[in-house]
Amino acid sequence: MGVIVPITQDKPKMAGIENLVGQMASDMERVNAMILSRTGSEVTMIPEVANHLISSGGKRLRPMLTLAMAKMCGYEGEGHIKLAASVEFMHTATLLHDDVVDESDMRRGKVAARIRWGNEASVLVGDFLLGQAFKMMVEVGSLRALDILSTAASIIAEGEVAQLAAAQNVKTNEAAYLHIIRSKTAELFAAACEVGPVIAERPEQDHIACREYGLNLGIVFQLIDDVLDYGGSSAQLGKNVGDDFREGKITLPIILAFAKATDPEREFWQRTLGERDIQEGDLEQAMAILKSHKALEGTLERAILYGNKARDALADFPDNEIKQALFETIDFCISRAS
Template sequence: MGVVVSLEERESNQASIEPLVALTREDMARVNAMILSRTGSDVTMIPEVANHLISSGGKRLRPMLTLAMADLCGYAGDGHVKLAASVEFMHTATLLHDDVVDESDMRRGKLAARMLWGNEASVLVGDFLLGQAFKMMVEVGSLRALDILSTAASVIAEGEVLQLSVAKNTETTEDEYLAVIRGKTAELFAAACEVGPVIAGSPKADAAACRSYGLNLGIAFQLIDDALDYGGVAAKLGKNTGDDFREGKITLPVVLSFRRGDEAERAFWKRTLQDGEIRDGDLEEAQAIMRRHKALDDTIARAEHYARMAKDALGLFPTSPMKQALNAAVDFCVARAH
């Protein structure tokens, strides 16, 4: 049985990303300048498409984590700035590609780039950003950091393809779904966190701890996103509520609802997600079924489990403002569900 934590109790925890933002502000200004300089191109459409997404107000959590982990491990050079910019470019490229694959209309509260410039431009500018990311990684000169981030690029692509293979399959298991999000979401969080201790020359145990923090935070982050798609507010999500439902995506709330439901409810999921036959009122019916089976509550409870694992991973490190800020960032990611 899951442990129910009251909203008041949750809010009493320091669920804020602000301490992390404050501690990385100076370095993030350098990362942002690097991002702007590296999106430059004589081909005018490239900076137009790239800056449309880059300037659209994302939290830049992943590059912030790269900077934070380098600081936590006592790194004193400049390489973390280029690696953080690389991480953000990798993330932006995956968003541009994802919106084409998912046929999404919205991204971060604005029209997706594909709606303004077309699918071809979105894919090709994503490829340009990946190329720029790898150029910056090479400039840092750490073969191990290059290995971590290039491996992450492969794993993310595998996660996306795995998601295609389970798309619209209502009989997807929870384990299969977790394998998808480990690849497509959590791997970049893990890599972003691991490269900091690597360039700092930290012991393997410290690098593994930072990686574990990122991996578990990434899983928690995605599970909260899954819950928000059925229970969030469009303005806060930066996309339309119910997008996952309309796109036929199998996410954890669906997996749990399908497993726990009766024959009529399973027939509903097969009609809407597998066959793509969505009628007026079906999103509200999906939400009602999820409430009936506590699918959203349990998705959030699982996210809270991975969040605790993320915080435990940093137990190796002595207490410091940066460690406290990283723990508060975990609470922030989970508190978005409330």
């Protein structure tokens, strides 16, 4: 009999998405039960590592979006439960892999799995979760949904590699960076939203609208994360403030500040991010430079623009409680920076 570690069933409580959480509560209980059943394994370490992250208080936003879109589109079957669980497994797998690549010590306010069990276990358990995700997709029986989510997995991997290539390149421009975050972050949001109308057999225009909502919301989410890494708290991020800086990641606040930088400031960015020569007090100096050029405000302004695009994408759907909850989710993602 497989070894199963229970996952926490507590519902998240956070301003801005209570409506979405409340409306999806019943289906999310079924998703959580599905997640629980699919993390069981005779290999004890698999459920231990998987549950360490799955039960650590994540918002479960992506699977909730899958459920919400399916419900908004009038879906009455069971497939949305497995697809939502698949989306969460894909997300969890990327986090396990990312922490190894980034050499992160914390995730969601806890010691990263790689610190507790090692890099090898984190990568392999991530692979196990991806395998389970694809198995559930096949069980749903929608070739189009399988295509959407499998394509997303490939695009996400490409985005992660592109970010590696851009790391330490202080001359990365805004267009290149937006392409990276569309791939590595926003694509899973987009796919999570698109599969709802697909299994509901709605017209193609609805598929596109739901996908556009998810894609733009995903960009908002990442841009706000970029802001929080320099202007937030560890509690908000679930990891250490300044990790992007210490890891040499070129994010939008850096790009905006570099475009306005003085020669000494450009030399500073090249030394710290380009050459990874970070000294005591450099993070504070980086934050001061970002503040002087209003780079965090500029990033937030762009997040608001993408939030408006997400809102516009759903314009043709009838006004109802689910649509309102999806609008409130946009506001929640932006308000994380306040």
